[in-house]
Amino acid sequence: MFRFPAIVLLLALVFKPSFADEPRSPNKVVDQQTRMQWFRDAKFGMFIHWGAYSQAGGEWNGETNHHEWLQLTAKIPLAEYTEFAKSFNPTRFDADQWVKIAKDAGMKYLVITSKHHDGFAMYDSPSSDHDIADLTQFNRDPLKELADACHEHGVHFCVYYSLGRDWEDPDVPTGRGDKVGFRSNLIDYPNESEKDFSLYFERKVKPQVRELLTGYGPIGIMWFDTYGLITKEQSLELKALIRELQPECVINQRIGHNLGDYKVSEQEIPADGSYDPWESCITMNGHWGYNKADDNWKSPESMVRSLVDIVSKGGNFLLNVGPTGEGVIPEPSVQRLVAIGDWMDVNGEAIYGCGPTPFGDELGKKVKDKSGKTRVVGKLPWRATTKPGKIYVHLFEWPAGELSLPAIPGTIEDARILGMDINASLEVNSIGDRTTIRLPDNRPEWAIPVICLTLAE
Numbered sequence: 196m197f198r199f200p201a202i203v204l205l206l207a208l209v210f211k212p213s214f215a216d217e218p219r220s221p222n223k224v225v226d227q228q229t230r231m232q233w234f235r236d237a238k239f240g241m242f243i244h245w246g247a248y249s250q251a252g253g254e255w256n257g258e259t260n261h262h263e264w265l266q267l268t269a270k271i272p273l274a275e276y277t278e279f280a281k282s283f284n285p286t287r288f289d290a291d292q293w294v295k296i297a298k299d300a301g302m303k304y305l306v307i308t309s310k311h312h313d314g315f316a317m318y319d320s321p322s323s324d325h326d327i328a329d330l331t332q333f334n335r336d337p338l339k340e341l342a343d344a345c346h347e348h349g350v351h352f353c354v355y356y357s358l359g360r361d362w363e364d365p366d367v368p369t370g371r372g373d374k375v376g377f378r379s380n381l382i383d384y385p386n387e388s389e390k391d392f393s394l395y396f397e398r399k400v401k402p403q404v405r406e407l408l409t410g411y412g413p414i415g416i417m418w419f420d421t422y423g424l425i426t427k428e429q430s431l432e433l434k435a436l437i438r439e440l441q442p443e444c445v446i447n448q449r450i451g452h453n454l455g456d457y458k459v460s461e462q463e464i465p466a467d468g469s470y471d472p473w474e475s476c477i478t479m480n481g482h483w484g485y486n487k488a489d490d491n492w493k494s495p496e497s498m499v500r501s502l503v504d505i506v507s508k509g510g511n512f513l514l515n516v517g518p519t520g521e522g523v524i525p526e527p528s529v530q531r532l533v534a535i536g537d538w539m540d541v542n543g544e545a546i547y548g549c550g551p552t553p554f555g556d557e558l559g560k561k562v563k564d565k566s567g568k569t570r571v572v573g574k575l576p577w578r579a580t581t582k583p584g585k586i587y588v589h590l591f592e593w594p595a596g597e598l599s600l601p602a603i604p605g606t607i608e609d610a611r612i613l614g615m616d617i618n619a620s621l622e623v624n625s626i627g628d629r630t631t632i633r634l635p636d637n638r639p640e641w642a643i644p645v646i647c648l649t650l651a652e
């Protein structure tokens with residue numbers, strides 16, 4: 196684990212004056228900052244989409260493009276889906292191994308689907324019989340095992356919960372206007388107008404959120420998805436319940452009505468980091484849940500580039516794996532995580548606990564094309580992250596001869612490449628308002644080398 200106690204202290208000093216003149220209750224501000232601190236420093240987490248649907252590997256009646264939405268996309272009636280769920284028996288599931296894979300990749304938190312849109316709970320839920328304990332012969336609680344393994348290995352254990360969709364419960368209306376019912380189980384519960392969200396909220400959501408926050412030790416994040424038709428009062432009530440049970444627990448924005456602690460971006464990286472704090476969740480291939488036909492894997496290099504891009508914009512990267520119905524993280528995912536971990540071993544200090552770029556021009560500019568669509572033009576092939584006294588420049592391409600940077604906020608005392616010979620200080624020159632750094636002819640053999648600039652006090 197990378198730890199930076201001195202930096203945390205410095206940051207606290209740096210931030211203090213800006214909070215001092217804000218008209219908020221001091222206790223509340225400290226609480227929020229304390230709650231978010233580990234999340235801000237962590238930067239990199241593992242998302243796990245795993246449920247009864249994983250058994251199918253995306254295949255149903257000859258179609259191979261299904262995923263965690265299997266029940267809906269393959270139009271499976273609840274009784275049939277429930278029968279199918281009964282055969283879920285992930286005998287090869289090994290929580291310690293999963294946590295080790297995440298940790299070795301440099302991930303500091305793990306978010307597992309406790310209940311996806313199918314409404315099937317992946318833990319022993321006292322308030323529902325639509326769960327792994329009641330339906331299957333798998334006589335274990337995977338969430339308990341993962342929570343214990345995470346807590347033992349110092350990884351923040353977090354849970355995903357599908358809030359506004361549940362295809363088992365009869366009272367979950369979805370959509371508005373011409374989209375009424377568009378994500379509902381209309382096979383078993385065709386009458387949308389009879390559905391009463393508050394019945395589902397009281398019967399299933401509140402009890403299950405309580406169970407998750409009382410039975411599994413500290414929960415790092417309650418990661419809600421698709422808040423759907425929840426009212427503001429209900430979101431507030433849910434938030435109060437979480438704050439009461441675990442005041443330290445972070446809540447993502449999908450609790451609804453902008454009441455969460457941070458914003459989520461799904462399958463995309465925003466052009467800049469204009470909101471704060473935030474997280475991008477992204478798949479390694481084209482699916483969240485296991486799809487055995489999907490070989491469209493992203494390269495480790497492109498995923499490291501995403502991580503760097505996100506951190507340079509002040510965000511976190513939540514990278515997904517979709518384990519099989521047997522409980523195995525697919526080998527292509529494991530291989531990629533190992534490669535990302537190798538990069539993190541050398542360059543982690545330029546990621547963990549880092550702030551966003553001190554520059555900004557490298558992110559490009561937003562322009563609207565003729566059809567009114569926004570595009571980003573003029574992006575440069577590098578990103579920057581910061582810590583007090585340091586600027587890290589991550590090179591997506593190796594420039595010939597020298598790297599030219601915009602004006603540096605400070606004087607550079609030393610420049611070197613992380614992971615290279617400790618004595619190999621690089622030559623720095625200031626020309627006008629630009630700074631150039633002379634690079635060695637032989638680039639490091641790994642992708643995305645990082646130049647660490649140390650600034651004079």
Ligand code: H79
Pocket residue numbers: 244263264420421461476483
């Ligand atoms: O859990 C994952 C998704 O199942 C869930 N959120 C992430 C984290 C999600 N629920 N709704 N949505 C995402 C938004 C809808 C996405 C869609 Fe699609 C993309 C609808 C059509 C294209 C997914 C892919 C469903 C059909 C194809």
